[in-house]
Amino acid sequence: MDSINLSNKTDWSFIEEVAEKSGQNPSLCYQCGNCTAGCPYSHFFDYPVSQIMRLLQAGQKDTILNSKAIWLCATCETCTTRCPCEIDVAHIMDTLRIIARRENRVSEKDIKTFYDAFLSSVKQFGRLYEVGTLLTYNLKSGNIMTDADLGPKVMSHNKIHFFPRSIKGKDQVAKIYERYQDKAKKHG
Ligand code: SF4
Ligand code: SF4
Numbered sequence: 725m726d727s728i729n730l731s732n733k734t735d736w737s738f739i740e741e742v743a744e745k746s747g748q749n750p751s752l753c754y755q756c757g758n759c760t761a762g763c764p765y766s767h768f769f770d771y772p773v774s775q776i777m778r779l780l781q782a783g784q785k786d787t788i789l790n791s792k793a794i795w796l797c798a799t800c801e802t803c804t805t806r807c808p809c810e811i812d813v814a815h816i817m818d819t820l821r822i823i824a825r826r827e828n829r830v831s832e833k834d835i836k837t838f839y840d841a842f843l844s845s846v847k848q849f850g851r852l853y854e855v856g857t858l859l860t861y862n863l864k865s866g867n868i869m870t871d872a873d874l875g876p877k878v879m880s881h882n883k884i885h886f887f888p889r890s891i892k893g894k895d896q897v898a899k900i901y902e903r904y905q906d907k908a909k910k911h912g
Contacts, residue, residue, distance in 0.1 A: 728775050734783035742780060746819040752809040753777045759803035759813050769793035773803050773813060780816070789824040795832035797821070826908075837865045847901045850894025854884040 743749060753774075760772040770792045771779065779788050788794065794817055803813035830836045841860040845853045855875075862868050878884055891897075 728771060728779055730782040730784060732784055735785040736783055738785040739780065739783045742816060742819055746816045748811050748816050750777060750780045752811055753781065756808060758806040758808060762802040762806045764800060765796055765798055768796050788820055789827060789829045790831055792831045794820045794824055795835045834865045837861055847898055849888050850891040850897040853888035855886055856888060
């Protein structure tokens, strides 16, 4: 784990942007550490989630957006449920990831590749097409054989389907994406 450096200039507009987009008030955090104590991924983070909160209060934009933690967060929401100040910490982590993505600061490229494959599958079929998502991820990430050994086992239990299955209303799902993309273009 890296130790935090709060000496860079405070980026007040970044703090405001995260607060506005997440609807949360980071200044309420008093560094009790409950979120980090419950986070199942802390061991893999470069900065535990409570330190991300401290960095955010200090407006350390570059450190946060270049961190691995915001990409490795699994959005399990344990931090949110444990926070005595009722801060939706997981939503803040989501918001940070969205801003990092927008600014093309992707410290964990494979994770972004997986998100992209997942979202594109839902947009196309209205639901997740597991095999297609996995193949897209494997090809784009270069990890060609990832989970290849699991395929036959899972399929033999009829858990996933080889061919995609659409849902009724998949056009409406695609429209949700379009609305979001339009909104993102307008508001940055
Ligand atoms: S939502 Fe992310 S930061 Fe919060 S506990 Fe889960 S993995 Fe950790
Ligand atoms: S649990 Fe809440 S108050 Fe405590 S360190 Fe985490 S964000 Fe801050």
